Every structure is written in C-alpha cells, then in structure tokens.
Amino acid sequence: MITLQKTPIIAALKKYADDRTIRFHMPGHKGGQIPHNEAISFLGSQAFFADVTNVPGMDDLHQPHGVIGEAQNLAALTFGADQTYFLINGSSCGLQALVMSACNPGDKILVPRNIHRSILSGIILSGAVPVFFLPEYDSDYGIPLGTSPEAIENCLQTHPDARAVLIVYPTYQGIASDLETIAKIVHQYDIPLLVDEAHGPHFGFHEDLPKTALEAGADASVHGTHKMLSSFTQASMLHIKGNRINRQRLEATLKILQSTSTSYLLLASLDGARAQMDNHGREFVQQALETSLFLRNELKKINGYQILGEELLGRAGVFNIDQTKINIGITNLQISGLWAEQWLRQNHHIQVEMADIFNLLLLVTAGNSQSDANSLLQGLKEMCNYIELHPEVTESYSTIKGINPFPYIPELAMSPREAFLGSPSSLSLGQALGHISAEVITCYPPGIPVICPGERFTPEIIQYLSVMKELGIHFQGCYDTSLETVLIIKE
Template sequence: MLTEMDQNKTPLFDALKAYNKSKVIPFDVPGHKHGVGLPEFAEYVGSKVLEIDVNAMECLDNICNPIGVIKEATDLAAAAYGGDYAYFLVNGTSSGVQAMIMSYCHPGDKILIPRNAHKSAIGGIILSGAIPIYIQPEIDERIGIAMGMSMEKVRIAMDEHPDAKAIFLINPTYYGAVSDVREIVKLAKKRDMAVLVDEAHGAHMSFHPELPIGGIQVGADMSAISTHKTGGSLTQSSLLVLNNEKLDVQKVKSIINLTQTTSASYLLMASIDVARKQLAIRGEELLEKVLELSRYGRDKINEIGGYYAFGKDLIGNPGVHDFDETKLGVHVKELGLTGYGVERILRSKYNIQVELADMYNILCIISLGDRKESIDALINALREIKEKYGKPGRGKSIITPPLKNPEVIISPRDAYYSIKRVVKLRDSIGEISGESVMAYPPGIPVVTPGEKITKELVEYIEALKAQKSMLQGTEDPYVDYIKILGMNS
C-alpha cells in the first residue's frame, strides 16, 4: 500500500495549467489548435476548455506509459482509495472491468460472476476466453429488481468450482444493494481466488463512514471505479485501482493499452485528478450533505403515499448486507404506473431526468452536485403525478427477471466467433444465442452469446419491449430478430 501522500496536490491539473500559461505555439494535434480552429464550439463551452484539450508531450506525460505527472496523479488516486497502484481510464469503467478479467483469466479459466453484472463484464469474458460461472442474485419480488448475492450462494459456487481463478463482485448494484463484500473476500482468499470489484456506482463510498465499505478497503485485488458517476469527474473518466503487490502492474498496463486510446483526453484525466483531491480532502463533509438530501427526499416521497422509496430498510433482506443511500429508488407500481411511464412524464412535463427506469421503479442518483431545490422539485412532481395519473389498485403483477440462469452451451468467446444466422425472436426458443440482449440502462444482459434461449427469456424480452424499454445488444435495433448459432438451411 502506498504511504501517506499529500492529497491537496493535483500534479496533472497543475501541469496542464502551466502548459496553458506558457502560450505554446502548437504544431501538434488536436487540429483545433487551442480552440482557434473551432470558434463556434469554443464560444459556447468557453475558450479555456479547448486551450487545455491537448496532446501527450513530455511535460504532460503519456497515459500509455506514465512516468511523470500522470504517474504522480495515479499514485495519489491509489492512496486515496487505499490501494497499491492505479491507472486512469478514459474509456470508462467498462475498460477497467475488461482489464480486470483479462488480468486474471486466460482462455478456459473459470470466473464466478453474478448474473446481474454489466455488459462490460461479458465483453471481458469474450476477450479473455474465460468461462462464466453465474451466481443468481437475490430477487426482491416486492419491487421486482435484482439485489446482491447471498453468502450461501457464494459458498456453494466456490465449493462447486474450487478451480475458479476469480470472483467478480458488484459494489453496489445500480440500485444500491451491497453484498457482504468483506466476507466474500475472506472466503476467496482462503481458496486463492482473486476478487475483482465493479464499483462503477461506488466511487464515493470510501469517503464517508456511513456509506458501505469499498472493495479495496477490505482486501479486494482490483477495483474499477467510475469517478464520473458519483465522484465528480467528467463523463467517461474512471480509475482502475490495484491492491495486490504480487500482481504484475506492467501486465495490467499492457492489457489496458490493448483497448484504450493512445490519445487520452487531458480534460478527462485532469478532472479525475481534481475530483480525487475533492473526495480525499472534503469527501466526508460533502457526502454528509448528499446523505441528508437523500434521506430527506426518501422520507418526503414516502409521505406522499402510493410510492415506496426504498433504502436501508432493505438491509437484512436476501442479498442486501448494506445499502448505498445515495441511490434514491422509487417503486411506483401501487399507483398503477410503470417506471418507464413515470420517467417519460417527469421529463416531458417537469423537465426532470432520472438515471433510469424499469418496469416498476425509477432511480435517481443523489450526488455532490445536487441541492435541496432539485430534490423539492422531484418531490412536488411525484406528488402531482400521483394526483393526475395515478390509478391505485390497477398495478399489474410483478414480472421479475428470470430466476434461473440460462444454460451455457458453449463459451461466450466461441459463440461470438461462431457462424450465425438471423431468426425472429419468437423462433429462437431452444436455440443458442449468438448475441446479447439487455435493457440499457442498467446494461444487464438477459441473454448472452453461447446461452440457450428459453421461452421464459423470450417472454421477458417481449414484456420489456411492450413497455418501450431501451433494449440493446442485438444488431436489430428493435429486437424483433436475434442472431443464433448455425448456418441457414
């Protein structure tokens, strides 16, 4: 673990400001040359933004082989999260998730993974050639969403697959549920399994004592962290934190460089540098206000009646060891509404954008940039929606994701590279899928390449389509057709 470091420093941001102050005459890329070549855009976003949108050079270091100010900045980030080493990511946490899996898994290696993992994890499995051993998360049938993994299912999976190279965790889930990460790490270490943590929605958690604990803090080997989601940095900027001195950091770097751009945005990287400083120095103070707003919003929404804003009351339910209160999920089914419908009404009638909607819920992310006025606007809008659109007692029965994991017939990698043909979705029952289907957000696959398509899966996809869920993964944008393995007859 890195020694105590001065978290007030922002080495990359400082170097970028010094470069801008020096008034260099640029004969390198990018071609807009400090914004001069793109005046309309510069006028709107501000000239400073384009003045520091520059290319790698000696004084600014290089993301592909950091030895200067980027290395200093990533060391500070690693120390802030309690790790040994860190890398900046400008392809989002998706690239970090894939790098984690590829760092530990070779073709044919097993990896234990919750079924509600993000699509990027499936991408990592395809790229690595690993064999996924899915652990079914607990499903809360009252609100119709997947939670974390129970310790019982984790133990069973580890006992049945002692040769697995790694276990993949989500901390927290999109909706805020947290598995018992500390105990899972202990079990994995006894079995010499690596622990890889997707903390896309947990960048803030390490900086306040009343929030769930971060994976690195309890001994996980690697964590991919979306600083842009809840940490304050710019969209697409993330961190990969390493917590194992035995891990070959140069190998990890080479894996990241396989897919990450060689032209990393200094705007993105500098924003991580500053966001890390803010969290490290003022995180507890700022997150205290975030928690106050989250609790206020949750209480007021529950007072309206008909809605259920769920939170820490779920702790103790299957798959919920802890809960991230900054995720303000609201169940709307009892008003005879769908999450998709409430999302559309909020945007079209009240100019409010939520993070996601599903069949029965909406999810609002409360973070460093929220203020009480915005929470009040949400509360008032939900109160009016109940009065104008609510139809209590007319809510349909809960349609949950399929409770049984699909049968994996061949590895996702082999399926991805196999010969495929296109059929109507309804005609795919009994066949082997050649592509993924997922609702996005949150990007959790219903079916992935190599899995047998069942009637239950098709009916669930059709139910999502009927509610105008944003489905992705198939080449057909409307998911009327799907690719299956095999040649046309």
C-alpha cells in the first residue's frame, strides 16, 4: 500500500544525519563543519548538514531507483500524472526539455507570443522553428489573456505539419484558457499538447480553481512548484500523461540539461511540498482564496484601482480565472506600476510579485497572513494620498499613455537557432530598424520576449524598447542590458 504522507527523500536525509557519517566526499563544507562562514551563521547548520550529494542511500536523480524514484512516483499520484520528474534547474529546464523532446531541427512548434523566454531557449537548443500566435489581449489592463481554441484551430489549419503545440496555462495574471477544447483540437493532428503550467501547481486541490492541465487533456505540463507551493526556489516538476511524449528522449534530454551535482535541499523541498499538499492542500488553497477575496473586496473600495476579476469570464481566451492572483490596474492614478512598486517597497517594505507599466501583480498563498493583507491595503491607501498631495509624480505618465505593451509579432527572417549561431554585429537601438536580431530582448519580469533571434526590428518594437529604457525597465537576454546597443545579424 502506497502512503502518500511519506517523504522518502527527507527520511533518507534524516537517516544520513542521524548516522553522523564522517564525510570524505563533496560538498567541501562537510555538513557545515568549517567555521567563519556567514552563510552557515545566517541559514543555520542544519541546512548545510542536509546538503549532501548522491552518496549510497540517497539515490541518483539521473537514474532514480531508490528514494528519488519513490518520491517522484508519489508526486505522480498527487498531481494526476502517469510519470513525474523532479527538476532542480527550475521550470525553465522542464520546458526546454519538452520542446527538445518533441522537435527536431526545422520542425514547427506553435507557441503563443506571451511565452517565457526559457521556452525560446528550448527552441534555440532544439533547432525548431516557432510559429508564433497572439493570445487574446485586454487593452484596459494592457495584458495578454489566454488563447482561444479558434486561434489554435486556425494555426493548425495553416501549419498542419506542426510537431507540437505549447500553451501558457495559466498566464502570469491567472487567466486560464479553454484547455479541454484546445486539447481535442491538437489531438486531432496526433501531436502533443505541452503546457507551461508554472503558475498553476495548486490547481487540482480546490474546486474553485481551474482544472489542472493534465485533467484538461494535456500530454505534459511543467509546474513551478516554488511559485505557489512551498518548495525552494528553482525546485520544479515535469508531469507526463499518455504516450504522445517520447519518454526515452525526454529522460535523455533531462540528463543533458540538469546538473549532475544534484541539490538534495531542492529535492527535499519538493518531497515536503508534495506531502504537504496531499495532507493539507485544500485547506491551504482555501486560506489563500479567503485572503484574496478579502483583498479584492477591500481594494474595490479604494478609488483609483481596477481589480481584474470574473467580469472577464466568457471573453475570448478567458475560460476561468485563478483568484489567488490579484492584478491591480493603476492607470487611473496616472503613474506607472514601476513607480508604484518602488514606492511601496521604500515606504512600506512591501514587495509585489511583478510590476509593469500599467499594473501591480500579487500572488497570494496560505503563507500570507491577515496582517500582510492589512499592511498592503494601508500602503495602497497611503500611496493614493501621496499622489494626490504630490501631483508632480504623474508628469511622466504621458510617456507611457497609449503605448502598446504587447508589440505585434515581427517577421521571422531565419530560425532562432540560425540567428543565435550567426555572426552578430553591434548597432545602436535607433539604427536597428529592418535588421535581424541576433539576441532575445525581454523586459523582466514577466520575461516575455519583445524580439527573438531571427526576427526583424520594426518601428513599433524600437519605440517600445526606447520607452521601456526611459522608464528604467530591467532587460534580460540581451548582451548590453543598458540597451544602448543591440546585436544584429550581418546580412
């Protein structure tokens, strides 16, 4: 009989600690026994004591037959998968592995434009050719919504030779597409539906949340277990259902992408988070939903804020909404989300999950207390009062008013892999018009590519990047993070 409450990796670590084994093996800190290390003083010696490597009894992530294999099997049962793989290189690693498993060089893969840049990395590594499609879009909040089944059907009719379809479910803001209908359409072409479910590992533990991707018919999904559950950052899971994924190739790919120096702290946190949700999942999600509902109701009472909610249901691309994500539109205050994020952090020691030019995004879990919620409400009220007393802070709003935060998809002149491996040259951003990008440029967060390797710079993209640069946005992916210059392909 399988006991879901078991935590085999944690049990093995406890046994190793109890045995007081003398360590003539890696890592060099020998369980935290070396003095004068500030990290040991800050984190505690127990964390270092549990930081072991794959010594006998601890199994091997790349060839699991012992406690790791057992923990992964338990996770598969918990999350409704046929097979689950633990990831120590983040959800990025899992998404890259899925793309590389499904596609050979030159193969087409359908992907929405609001993908995380890690998926683009998988496309570059695989040599696949992305067929981008635009998700639905909300102009009030300036955010991408979900993907409509009609968009997928149209894309597949145009590109019937596509080898896979990848969907973001849910979006960063918690928007869930009609994945069941999408899965039926994709499977008519006998190709796999891959799902970036990084922000949905808590789905399936409460009836008021969207269905899990696997429940809706996906062939594979990747969970950022650390995003909404309680594992350590960088600890994630990859789930497989059915036989459309070549598991032999997937496992070989994971062996290439994952570190051979496995972190048992990350594995133990996955083991613990899984058991925690087995025992208390619905209770924890219920707490998060109650806190979120309280915040949503109170935020609606404060003039100036728009709260994305169920009023979007029924629109194209919006089949369901994860209420634990709270997207706060602040355009009525005539400030940018970037300014608001900084003001809250500096004046109230509150850090939101993400800020873009028009919004603040909150992620609510059972780890957020009523005190947290009250402090946030107080901070947002005081910020409104501050803006009213200091109208000069709204002067820069004219810079962003009317900008399209989701530039149209430019021409793909060559595959991302060809551009990545090409001979780059440096140009100023203003001179890049018409040239092919040799690099990915993303505003981070959320990490959605503005331009990908192989795409041509358009006036809209150059204008958008110039405005983001003026606003002090953090760029990722590009060689020159100041964006004074960009890398282009010599033609």
